[in-house]
């Protein structure tokens with residue numbers, strides 16, 4: 001049973017083919033038009049999806065060595081995401097499923113980020129705690145089964161990926177700044193500058209304070225030394241990254257304590273961050289956790305994770321009707 005999966009929630013157009021739980025490919029077209037605007041421009045994103053979707057699907061089908069009439073189902077990201085971007089994927093999936101008279105499978109993008117852990121070995125066992133850290137979300141999720149998940153904590157304002165990108169912008173770095181902060185942080189001292197660690201009640205997060213803290217700090221320093229950023233870029237990046245990782249791990253440790261679960265996973269674009277990976281690896285060794293980190297290509301938006309989620313829904317015969325509509329906001 002070949003399933004075609006499509007991802008178009010933000011600024012990556014992606015298609016993947018899965019058969020019997022095995023992902024055959026993961027074709028991703030990343031949109032570069034947004035770089036010069038310092039962030040994703042929704043109208044440009046949906047337009048680029050329209051241009052990229054058919055070539056990306058064609059490549060996925062071709063490289064899987066199949067034809068469209070061999071597909072058993074079509075899966076797509078229903079939400080959460082940008083409405084205009086989602087619409088492109090949803091409309092395409094509906095049209096194809098309807099034309100081929102095959103089932104349509106809707107996938108929750110945030111569930112899919114977590115199910116990326118089931119693409120390759122080693123796979124976490126249930127229940128596990130997943131720290132999902134992406135451009136739009138920061139969540140602690142108790143994962144009880146493939147399609148049975150409970151959010152036990154989440155950010156009350158900005159996502160951690162947003163905090164990376166917005167502070168990077170203050171440093172004059174292009175969008176998306178997260179990977180660049182990661183790169184420069186490697187040569188910097190994480191204790192060089194101190195930024196406040198925000199502590200929210202329960203297992204919740206808040207990441208909006210750091211951009212204000214960095215903004216005022218830079219304003220003061222630049223008044224005395226206009227070259228402050230370029231002279232201290234590595235230390236600034238290392239210190240910002242250190243603060244964000246501190247906040248992430250404090251609540252993760254609390255969640256582990258509360259739920260008594262030692263299978264830990266991370267998911268989402270920010271799980272590509274090498275500082276976060278290293279810190280959690282050390283923590284896992286110290287605390288006796290089993291830590292699962294996805295391959296880089298499955299951290300950021302991709303259709304392979306959508307395909308994985310679709311596979312479990314296919315097994316459960318959990319299909320959508322042909323008049324399904326996208327959801328910009330969608331709970332796990």
Ligand code: ATP
Nearest residue numbers: 134135136137161176178179182269270272273301
């Ligand atoms: P969501 O999944 O919440 O809808 P999204 O799909 O935009 O949001 P992802 O594609 O999963 O998010 O992740 C993108 C985010 O990951 C961006 O904020 C980007 O800066 C960040 N990111 C990617 N690589 C790194 C890295 N090495 N270090 C820090 N942040 C990173």
Ligand code: MG
Nearest residue numbers: 010011012301
């Ligand atoms: Mg993206």
Ligand code: FE
Nearest residue numbers: 113134300301
């Ligand atoms: Fe995502």
